[in-house]
Amino acid sequence: MTAAITVPTTSSRPTARTVQTSVPVRDALRQITTLAWRALVKMRRNPEQLVDVTFMPVLFTVMFGLMFGGAISGSTAHYLPILIPGIIAMTTVTSCLAAGVQIREDMDKGVFDRFRSLPIARIAPLAGPMMADLARYAIASSVTITVGVIMGYRPGGGVLGVAAGIVLAVILGWSLAWIFLWIGTSARSVGAVQGMSMMVMFPLAFLSNAFVPVDTLPGWLQAVTRVNPVSHVVSALRDLMNDGAVTAQVGWALLGCAAVAAIFIPLAVRSYSRQV
Amino acid sequence: MTTQSLPQFGRSNGSSPSAIPAVEARSLTKRFGTNLAVDNIDLTVMEGEIFGVLGPNGAGKTTVLNMLATLLPIDGGEARIFGYDVRSQGHAVRQLIGVTGQFASVDENLTGRENLWMFGRLQGLSSKRAHSIADDLLAQFDLTEAAHRPISQFSGGMRRRLDLAASLITRPALIFLDEPTTGLDPRNRNQMWDTIRDLVAQGSTILLTTQYLDEADALAGRVAVIDRGRKVAEGTPGQLKTQIGTSSLRVQMSEAANTGAAVALAADLTSDTPVVSPTGSGFSVKLSDANQAADVLIALRNHGLDITNATVEQPSLDDVFFTLTGHESETPIPETEANKS
Ligand SMILES: Nc1ncnc2c1ncn2[C@@H]1O[C@H](COP(=O)(O)OP(=O)(O)OP(=O)(O)O)[C@@H](O)[C@H]1O
Ligand SMILES: [Mg+2]
Numbered sequence: 001m002t003a004a005i006t007v008p009t010t011s012s013r014p015t016a017r018t019v020q021t022s023v024p025v026r027d028a029l030r031q032i033t034t035l036a037w038r039a040l041v042k043m044r045r046n047p048e049q050l051v052d053v054t055f056m057p058v059l060f061t062v063m064f065g066l067m068f069g070g071a072i073s074g075s076t077a078h079y080l081p082i083l084i085p086g087i088i089a090m091t092t093v094t095s096c097l098a099a100g101v102q103i104r105e106d107m108d109k110g111v112f113d114r115f116r117s118l119p120i121a122r123i124a125p126l127a128g129p130m131m132a133d134l135a136r137y138a139i140a141s142s143v144t145i146t147v148g149v150i151m152g153y154r155p156g157g158g159v160l161g162v163a164a165g166i167v168l169a170v171i172l173g174w175s176l177a178w179i180f181l182w183i184g185t186s187a188r189s190v191g192a193v194q195g196m197s198m199m200v201m202f203p204l205a206f207l208s209n210a211f212v213p214v215d216t217l218p219g220w221l222q223a224v225t226r227v228n229p230v231s232h233v234v235s236a237l238r239d240l241m242n243d244g245a246v247t248a249q250v251g252w253a254l255l256g257c258a259a260v261a262a263i264f265i266p267l268a269v270r271s272y273s274r275q276v
Numbered sequence: 277m278t279t280q281s282l283p284q285f286g287r288s289n290g291s292s293p294s295a296i297p298a299v300e301a302r303s304l305t306k307r308f309g310t311n312l313a314v315d316n317i318d319l320t321v322m323e324g325e326i327f328g329v330l331g332p333n334g335a336g337k338t339t340v341l342n343m344l345a346t347l348l349p350i351d352g353g354e355a356r357i358f359g360y361d362v363r364s365q366g367h368a369v370r371q372l373i374g375v376t377g378q379f380a381s382v383d384e385n386l387t388g389r390e391n392l393w394m395f396g397r398l399q400g401l402s403s404k405r406a407h408s409i410a411d412d413l414l415a416q417f418d419l420t421e422a423a424h425r426p427i428s429q430f431s432g433g434m435r436r437r438l439d440l441a442a443s444l445i446t447r448p449a450l451i452f453l454d455e456p457t458t459g460l461d462p463r464n465r466n467q468m469w470d471t472i473r474d475l476v477a478q479g480s481t482i483l484l485t486t487q488y489l490d491e492a493d494a495l496a497g498r499v500a501v502i503d504r505g506r507k508v509a510e511g512t513p514g515q516l517k518t519q520i521g522t523s524s525l526r527v528q529m530s531e532a533a534n535t536g537a538a539v540a541l542a543a544d545l546t547s548d549t550p551v552v553s554p555t556g557s558g559f560s561v562k563l564s565d566a567n568q569a570a571d572v573l574i575a576l577r578n579h580g581l582d583i584t585n586a587t588v589e590q591p592s593l594d595d596v597f598f599t600l601t602g603h604e605s606e607t608p609i610p611e612t613e614a615n616k617s
Contacts (some may be wrong), residue, residue: 019360019368027400032396042385110381114442117345119370120398209569 020119024233028121028132035115035128043132052098053140057091061147068211080153084144085165085237086210089230091140092169093205096177099133100184104193107185114263123269126181130174138172141166157244165241168253172233175257176204178264185272203228229256298323298450298481299344305352306339306505313339314503316353321483321498323358323449326476328496329485330597336505337485338378341452342484345375357450374448378455380435381442382427388414388438389423393446399446406445413441432459440471451475453484457491469495489597503601508552516596525569527576528558528585535559541575563588580610 023031037217043049065083103126106112115125145155145162155162180197187193207224209232214222236253239245299321306314312374314336321327329337342348344355355362358368382391389410396406414423417437422430430438436459443451456472457465472495476482486492492499493513501509501516509516527542529535535556542550542561546568550561563569569588576583580606 020372021365022367030400034394038383038386040392041390109384110377110379112381113347113377113379113381114375114381114395115398116347117370117373117375118395118398124398146418147549233362 002059004040023119023121028124031120031124032127032131035124036131037128039129039132041133043135049098050136051219053091053095054143055135055263057087058141058147060087060091061151064211065148065151071232072147077152080148081155081238083211084148084153084155085234085241086208087148088141088144088165088169088237089172089208089234090159090205091144092137092199093176093230094172095136095140096133096173097128097180097201098136099177100180100182100187100197101132101190101195102129103181103184104187104190108190113225122264122273126185126268126272130177130181133177134170134174137170138166140173155241157241161244164246165237168233168236168240168250171254171257175229175261175264176263180227180262182264182268182271185268197235204230208234229253229260232256292462296323297321297548298325299327299355299357301340301344301353301355301481303353304340304343304350304355306336306343306348307351312505317500317502317505317507319500319507321450321481323481324479325493325497326472326482326484328487328492328499329483329502330487330499331485331502332487335502337487337502338454339553340502341375341454341483341485342377344535345370345371345373345452347375360574371597372449374443374445374446374451375452376440376453378458380427380439382435383440386425387424387426388419388430388434391427391438392442394440394566396445401445409445411595413444414537417441433464436460437464437468440468444475448480450481453482455485455487457488459484491600492593501597501600503597508600509596517591522562522564523566523592524560524562524589524591525572526558526560526587526589527572528553530582530584532557534581537579538576538581541579542572545571545575558585560589 061084064087065080068079068083076252091102106125106129112125145153145166149155155165157165179200180193183196183200184193187196208228209225210230214225214231217225232249232253233250233256236247261271282341297320299319301317301319304314304317304319305312317336317340319327319329319340328374329340331337339348339470343350344357344362346362350363358372360368360372362369382388383394389407392410392413393403393406396409397403401409411423413421414420417440419434419438419441422434427435427438436456440453440456453472457468459467469491472482472484484495486566495497496513498510498512500507500514525542527538529538535552535558539550539552539559542559546561547564550559552559562574566588569586573583
């Protein structure tokens with residue numbers, strides 16, 4: 001190239017434009033889907049990011065099935081209807097842990113400075129990747145169910161019950177991810193995000209009815225497991241997948257997820273907006 | 277200052293610049309812990325001009341720009357962009373500006389074309405239009421061949437150009453450029469300068485930072501010199517030079533051995549102490565009158581001291597900087613090992 005760069009005249013005089021005071025919902029949705037597209041392209045080009053939603057669920061299902069099966073219910077086959085919903089919840093919780101680490105890494109990159117300088121909805125750079133992550137939760141729960149079926153799990157709820165279970169797991173992942181997103185946008189380094197996320201992830205996954213019957217626990221622990229939304233999701237998953245029944249637990253599970261989202265979306269957006 | 281009238285956008289008469297400044301900052305201040313990174317800086321940039329913020333490493337240039345671009349909270353003072361308050365009307369401000377930061381702000385995982393498409397979509401273009409503008413910009417910035425390569429395989433100069441292209445998708449009224457030519461080779465640097473002038477010719481206003489004095493001189497209509505967070509001078513490059521008011525004669529000797537004798541002659545004929553060049557093969561001396569240049573050269577000739585080159589130079593902004601801040605600008609050499617050894 002020898003000639004000088006001529007900038008294309010793509011619009012009229014730069015200042016001859018109107019300024020909006022807020023982002024219309026339609027624009028915000030387009031921004032979110034655009035950024036979800038970006039996250040999906042990233043996932044496709046870095047397939048190693050999918051290890052936690054593919055190999056991990058396989059490992060968990062096989063390991064927990066063989067280890068606890070005999071001890072708790074007498075045999076693996078008996079334990080699977082209790083175990084599989086628990087593992088779905090657990091793999092969902094572990095796979096939304098990555099949301100915090102990813103947003104932290106992303107925010108340290110230059111492209112986030114540009115997002116911040118664009119007139120886009122504040123929530124879009126957070127909600128976009130969150131939308132792409134729905135695919136991760138769907139993969140994680142599908143893998144778990146598939147491995148379960150191979151090991152002898154026969155869901156009584158049939159295809160519909162299982163599909164409803166996967167949808168519920170995706171909803172759980174989406175709402176819990178806001179907790180990790182909040183950690184990711186508040187903590188200073190990837191290491192700190194990882195450490196803090198672990199501290200949140202373990203109680204969420206294990207202080208629940210995911211792997212053991214609650215009535216075997218001491219009283220105070222029972223109280224803790226009862227307020228943990230993961231417990232309600234696990235119960236709802238069991239009802240949906242094993243019995244094909246839409247019970248009150250499903251309602252409690254959805255309510256729990258909604259409560260988590262209602263608390264942590266504003267927190268995450270605020271700490272994200274504050275970031276220097 | 278009179279009260280600000282409401283911003284008038286979408287006016288039909290496009291030729292006369294608005295009376296509202298593109299940038300108006302009063303007592304802008306930023307503190308990082310105990311470090312006063314920006315200390316009471318006033319800036320006014322009129323629509324249609326190229327305004328340069330000149331300063332050495334750590335002067336606070338990036339911090340000023342980031343505050344004006346809503347990327348950093350303002351600790352003290354106030355700033356308006358086309359009349360919109362940066363603190364309370366950030367969303368309006370972001371619709372009027374394009375920002376090319378000091379460090380590349382494009383997505384490493386995407387190709388050049390995908391990046392531009394994404395930024396176009398984010399700013400409300402249809403998918404088709406975003407693609408066509410992306411292709412136009414890639415062609416204009418000589419990146420067509422690299423359009424489908426991931427950014428991680430781009431050279432530094434290519435990234436820089438893509439970065440600027442990404443700021444121009446919606447033709448913002450005010451463009452912030454943080455050290456736009458750092459890391460570019462001379463040819464690309466000149467092209468970047470032409471691009472910047474072109475943008476202004478088409479109606480944009482530019483606020484750029486630079487640590488290159490010649491760049492501010494070549495591009496900017498007005499310059500603010502900042503040092504350690506303070507504004508130490510402001511004016512046209514010409515005004516700043518007249519503050520120093522002297523030109524200088526630079527002479528290159530054929531034989532370095534003659535430099536001493538030549539310097540002695542020059543010292544007699546001018547009222548300045550000549551400075552020997554770092555290699556010892558020449559010197560420069562300040563002139564209070566341009567005719568002194570002839571005096572010195574004639575004297576050298578008469579003494580049989582051959583020269584290979586002689587130039588009379590206008591005072592550079594380097595001189596200005598030295599006079600204003602009392603210390604050398606650290607610009608040309610990175611501060612690290614380069615000075616030692
Ligand atoms: N995020 C930050 N936290 C703490 N201090 C900061 C931060 N950003 C900048 N500083 C400090 O503020 C001062 C001004 O920095 P700034 O980046 O604005 O300088 P600059 O003029 O852009 O320099 P350069 O030419 O090196 O880009 C420096 O002393 C720097 O150390
Ligand atoms: Mg800087």
